[in-house]
Amino acid sequence: MPDTRQRLLACFLAIFPDLKESELERASVYTLGNWDSIATLNLVAVVEEEFGVRLEPEEIEDLRSFDLYLARLSDTHG
Numbered sequence: 001m002p003d004t005r006q007r008l009l010a011c012f013l014a015i016f017p018d019l020k021e022s023e024l025e026r027a028s029v030y031t032l033g034n035w036d037s038i039a040t041l042n043l044v045a046v047v048e049e050e051f052g053v054r055l056e057p058e059e060i061e062d063l064r065s066f067d068l069y070l071a072r073l074s075d076t077h078g
């Protein structure tokens with residue numbers, strides 16, 4: 001079973017397929033020009049499905065980078 005980081009990388013790759021793994025790990029709304037509101041909605045849907053979690057609207061606003069998603073999911077999936 002892939003670890004949380006690898007599973008999250010797969011989610012990000014589904015939304016941002018042109019990026020390399022190293023770019024995905026540094027990805028944020030500030031570094032990716034194509035991380036807009038539509039990409040956010042798509043990413044949330046993919047992450048919720050992959051990890052079986054429900055991300056609340058308030059927390060989605062704060063999930064602005066790969067690292068923040070990873071921290072949130074690590075809290076849930078340790």
